[in-house]
Amino acid sequence: MSDTVGSAQISTVKSPLFREVRKGEVRRHIITLTVRNELGVLARIATLIAGKGYNIEGLSVGETHEKGISRMTLEVIGDDVIIDQVVKQLRKLIDTLKVKDLTDTPHVERELALVKVHTATPRARDEVLRLTEIFRGRIVDVSSDTYTIEITGTDDKINAFLELLKPFGIKEMARTGKVALRREGAGQEED
Amino acid sequence: MLRKGADIVIEALKEEGVEVLFGHPGGAIMEVYDALYRDGGIRHILARHEQGAGHMAEGYAKATGKVGVAMSTSGPGATNLVTAIADAYMDSVPVVFITGQVPTHLIGNDAFQEVDIVGITRPITKHNFLVKRIEDLPLIIRQAFYIARTGRPGPVLVDIPKDITQKLSDVPIPSLEEVKESLPGYKPHTEGNIQQIKRAGKLIMEAKRPVLYVGGGAVQSEAQRELVELAELMKVPVTTTNMGKGAFPELHPLALHMLGMHGTYYANMAVYNCDLLIAVGARFDDRVTGKVEEFAPQAKIIHIDIDPASISKNIVVDVPIVGDVKIVLRKLIDEIRKEGAKIIFPEDRREWIEQIERWKKLKPLTYKNSTDIIKPQFVIEQIYEATKGEAIISTGVGQHQMWSAMFYKYSFPRQFINSGGLGTMGFGFPAGIGAKIGRPEKEVFVIDGDGSFMMTMQELITAVQYKVPVKVAIINNGYLGMVRQWQELFYERRYSEVDLSVQPDFVKLAQACGAVGFRAEKPSEVREIIEEALKVQDKPVIMDFHVDREENVLPMVPAGKSYKDMILEDGKKAVEAETMYLVG
Numbered sequence: 001m002s003d004t005v006g007s008a009q010i011s012t013v014k015s016p017l018f019r020e021v022r023k024g025e026v027r028r029h030i031i032t033l034t035v036r037n038e039l040g041v042l043a044r045i046a047t048l049i050a051g052k053g054y055n056i057e058g059l060s061v062g063e064t065h066e067k068g069i070s071r072m073t074l075e076v077i078g079d080d081v082i083i084d085q086v087v088k089q090l091r092k093l094i095d096t097l098k099v100k101d102l103t104d105t106p107h108v109e110r111e112l113a114l115v116k117v118h119t120a121t122p123r124a125r126d127e128v129l130r131l132t133e134i135f136r137g138r139i140v141d142v143s144s145d146t147y148t149i150e151i152t153g154t155d156d157k158i159n160a161f162l163e164l165l166k167p168f169g170i171k172e173m174a175r176t177g178k179v180a181l182r183r184e185g186a187g188q189e190e191d
Numbered sequence: 192m193l194r195k196g197a198d199i200v201i202e203a204l205k206e207e208g209v210e211v212l213f214g215h216p217g218g219a220i221m222e223v224y225d226a227l228y229r230d231g232g233i234r235h236i237l238a239r240h241e242q243g244a245g246h247m248a249e250g251y252a253k254a255t256g257k258v259g260v261a262m263s264t265s266g267p268g269a270t271n272l273v274t275a276i277a278d279a280y281m282d283s284v285p286v287v288f289i290t291g292q293v294p295t296h297l298i299g300n301d302a303f304q305e306v307d308i309v310g311i312t313r314p315i316t317k318h319n320f321l322v323k324r325i326e327d328l329p330l331i332i333r334q335a336f337y338i339a340r341t342g343r344p345g346p347v348l349v350d351i352p353k354d355i356t357q358k359l360s361d362v363p364i365p366s367l368e369e370v371k372e373s374l375p376g377y378k379p380h381t382e383g384n385i386q387q388i389k390r391a392g393k394l395i396m397e398a399k400r401p402v403l404y405v406g407g408g409a410v411q412s413e414a415q416r417e418l419v420e421l422a423e424l425m426k427v428p429v430t431t432t433n434m435g436k437g438a439f440p441e442l443h444p445l446a447l448h449m450l451g452m453h454g455t456y457y458a459n460m461a462v463y464n465c466d467l468l469i470a471v472g473a474r475f476d477d478r479v480t481g482k483v484e485e486f487a488p489q490a491k492i493i494h495i496d497i498d499p500a501s502i503s504k505n506i507v508v509d510v511p512i513v514g515d516v517k518i519v520l521r522k523l524i525d526e527i528r529k530e531g532a533k534i535i536f537p538e539d540r541r542e543w544i545e546q547i548e549r550w551k552k553l554k555p556l557t558y559k560n561s562t563d564i565i566k567p568q569f570v571i572e573q574i575y576e577a578t579k580g581e582a583i584i585s586t587g588v589g590q591h592q593m594w595s596a597m598f599y600k601y602s603f604p605r606q607f608i609n610s611g612g613l614g615t616m617g618f619g620f621p622a623g624i625g626a627k628i629g630r631p632e633k634e635v636f637v638i639d640g641d642g643s644f645m646m647t648m649q650e651l652i653t654a655v656q657y658k659v660p661v662k663v664a665i666i667n668n669g670y671l672g673m674v675r676q677w678q679e680l681f682y683e684r685r686y687s688e689v690d691l692s693v694q695p696d697f698v699k700l701a702q703a704c705g706a707v708g709f710r711a712e713k714p715s716e717v718r719e720i721i722e723e724a725l726k727v728q729d730k731p732v733i734m735d736f737h738v739d740r741e742e743n744v745l746p747m748v749p750a751g752k753s754y755k756d757m758i759l760e761d762g763k764k765a766v767e768a769e770t771m772y773l774v775g
Contacts (some may be wrong), residue, residue: 018484019506036376039321040309047313087498094318094338097376 006101024080028057029103030086030100032179035065036039039186045072048089054078058111058177069097073109073179102180112152115162118169120145126167133160146171197222197327197356199364200289201230203332209233209260211251212630217264218304219291221648222356222515223659226350229728236628240300241268243621243650248286250622252279253608254583255629258288258340262388263506265293266304269350270311273614276346279314281612282434283407285344287335291449294354308613309350317345322352325360331450333370343498344411365514379497383514383522391469391510392526398467398491399539404450404479405433407611408472408496408516410604411678414438417520418471422752424524426540428547430458432473433596436607441472441600444667446548448556451479452748453593456554459746459754461547463683464488472516474507476612477751485753495519556725557760558742565618565714567591567666567738571598574636579719580633583608585623585661587643588616593744595638617646623661625655633663635726639668639689648700654731655705662724665697668740676743710735 035041042061049056058075078082083101090099097116102109119125128147135149151161155178162170194202199222204212211234227235228491238244241263248259262270266493269290279286293302309321318338320331327349335347344615367372393403409415409431416436422429422445429439430447436490441448447458461469468490473479480486483506494508495516496502502511512519515612534540571594574582586592586601586607592609601607610618612687621639644665654661669692680684699706709720709728719738726734 019486019488039323040313040319043310046315051314085500085504092378092498092500094374 006049013169018099024078024079024082028075028077029101030103030107030109030178031083031084031090031099032074032180032182033072033090033099035070036097037063037068037074038072038095039077040160041070041095042072045074045090047125048093049074049076050085051079052082052086054086055080058175060179062179071179073177074128075178081149094114100182102182105172106183107180108183109154110152111158111176111178113158113162113175114140114150115143116146116148116172117165118171119147120144124168128134128165131161131164137161142188192358192405194359195226195350195356196328196358197226198230199325199328199360199362200332200351200356201226201233203329203364204260205232207258207333207336209258211236212260212262213247213251213433213625214262215239215244215264215268217239217268217291218350219265219293219353220268220289220356221261221264221291222353223262223289223291223351225425229263234360236624236653236654239649240647241655242274242617243273243647245286245288245646246615246618246621247279247560247625247628247650248288248606248660248749249275249279249282249284249618250585250625251629252280252284252286252625253622254605254626254633256411256605257285257629259284259625260289261286264291264304265308265599266306268304269306269308272674273311273315274613276312276348277611278610278615278618279346280315280317282610283316283344283411284346286337288341288344288346288348290350291356292311292321292352295352295353298352308348308387311494312348315346315391315631316348317343319348321350325358326356326362328355328360329362329364330373331368333365334374334668337367337370337374338377343408343501344376355539365651371618380499380513381497381515382520383519384426385522387491387510387512388519388522389514389526390521392530394467394491394493394510394532395425395427395523397529397535397711399536400543401425401467401469402426402447402461402463402465402490403429403439403469404432404462404473405429405435405471406432406473407461408584409438410472412472412516412518413604414471414498414517414520415440415604418522419443420525421520421527424527426534426544430454430462431638432476432479433490433610435473435608435628437597437601437604438472440602442602449596449711451476452481452750453597454748455556455597456759457547457550458758459748459757460550463754466488468492470508471520472496472498474498474501479506480505481756482751482753484691485755495724512547554746554759560714565711565717565736565738567594567668567736567742568598568689569772570664570666570736570738572596573717574638575599577663577718577725578634578636582636583626583630585609585619585626585635585637587619587639587646588614588673589640589643590676590742590744591638591640591643591666592619593673594666601710616640617645619643620661620663621647621650622657623663624650627659627661628657635664637661639665640672641665641694644673645691646696651693651701651704651706651731651733655734658729659731660728660733662727664721665730665733665735666738667694667697667735668742669694669737670740675741675742679743679762680747681749696737697733703732706731706733708735710737712737739770767770
């Protein structure tokens, strides 16, 4: 091929070079935000995440000890790189004060579940009561043929408990979604 | 003092130094228009369609650097603004949009002319507000301006229910300090991390084949002096994006002009072969990078941007610097000077500059002119010459936009106004009106396509009403030219629904509106009518240039392809891959 670029420095070289394109691992992320409790703040956050084509798997929102400031905990399954983008964009929102992806930071997380389980027989009542005690749950409502149990803990614990209750028949269930806090002394705070 | 919400709006706008509003009244915003009338202190431009008002406010903001303001009523008034809002969002244009809303007790009732404009515009505004209490009104308006103009600028919408504009309150207008304190979650980083700046300085001195890649952020922060200083000090060639035009003077010997899909051969070759790319207020848009894997494949990248979310979004960078372009460049130059401003490999740097000179000579931007048919590029060159390169150019979207980017040479920031991100056909004409209103001392040329012009041509009467002497050059090829070009190149000339040869007589249209109209059908007439148009200073002028119908915009890197797939002006491919690599 003739030297169309007109220079002796050009060599007919090698294989093409390629730029590295970041692709992250797809996994579950847990993101906490402190936000100003302004009109539409939840919609703004949800819109941003939906705009990336992701579904919010878990969400909890509640007021903090400071007036007008709420804390949210979000669970999103997604590509590390895109979640990193999401976090940066969440930080840009006017009403967010702090945003942190806790996934790789030591943190404490808890969830609460209410489970209504069939307990029509005395044996079932015994068995469920025992399981509840083992898992440090509490029975918060009783009817002639159901118990409603409150249980808190990590994902694993709640899932294990639910698994054990399945044979009795779960009638209804509600989970709060996770709340999480960074362990003190672990990693830097960011805004 | 007790006054209506509507009066508070006007008072807050004046506090922000607003001189002109672009808008269209209607039921829900009537109180504000009444207050405007009673006050008499702010000029209002009555657009004939809210979209026009929105683009005028954008053009005003882009040309002046001030915050533009567009105002409309609720419902359809607000939805008509949506395209302009999205456009301002994509191009980071500081515009405050004020919309009327149905009274608070009717919100959510599907009331007459009700639409949830805050919900609709949530993903296309930097921030938006629904005013629920009159006590919040002055603070919200000032917050809107503060958010719109600081950090990475962008559109902010304030939706005001009618009853809020009618209520009385004595709430004072807050000070700027109070505004800042009221936004604890909003703190744009402007300064840049000094360690990263030092690293960048070192890389620039050590580089053998550096290139500066400059985007709209450099225009926004008005960093031309710093850019020229850095480029000259370190002998770095400079390519600008479509949005970055004017940030670096295009007649400067180090100027490579535009890069990317319709970039110059030499800019794309330089970027492809560089070993250090210094991105300044640019965001690695797909129209710039083409196939990301093959974009500047050998280069280390320094990325200076005010928006942390723009960094490493599309491409992994080696040295990220979050900060205002002007401030960071100043520090960077200081650091480099502190280190003696030494180019470590002067021989390589000299060869690099020479290589670029050879590329420039080998494939300059060019076209085949003709004596019997008007070439679109010729029209733009003639406008350039007639205006001595001093006019502000506003364009629509399509072929004419790219020719305007290529064949007019820009020398100052805010000189080239177009819809870069959203690619809004119909942007150019109203934006040009807004630009002329903001910069009356400048000649403003709207270089438009026949397709683009027809999307917002109702604003002709607005320009006549306010005696805005914009010069509109319609590059009339009777086609939706860019779509036709793609159909020619990628769809085997199946020209599906692009023929616009049935069109108004633009000269008569101009006359019907009380504007001036000219037509050129031969190359010899082109300069003549431009000169005639320049004489008109009290009304808009339409120049209808009948150009070669099937002229293509070249060079072109097909979408998603790499620079080495660039199609040149003679229709040939740029170069085979093997010759693209310099010995490093």
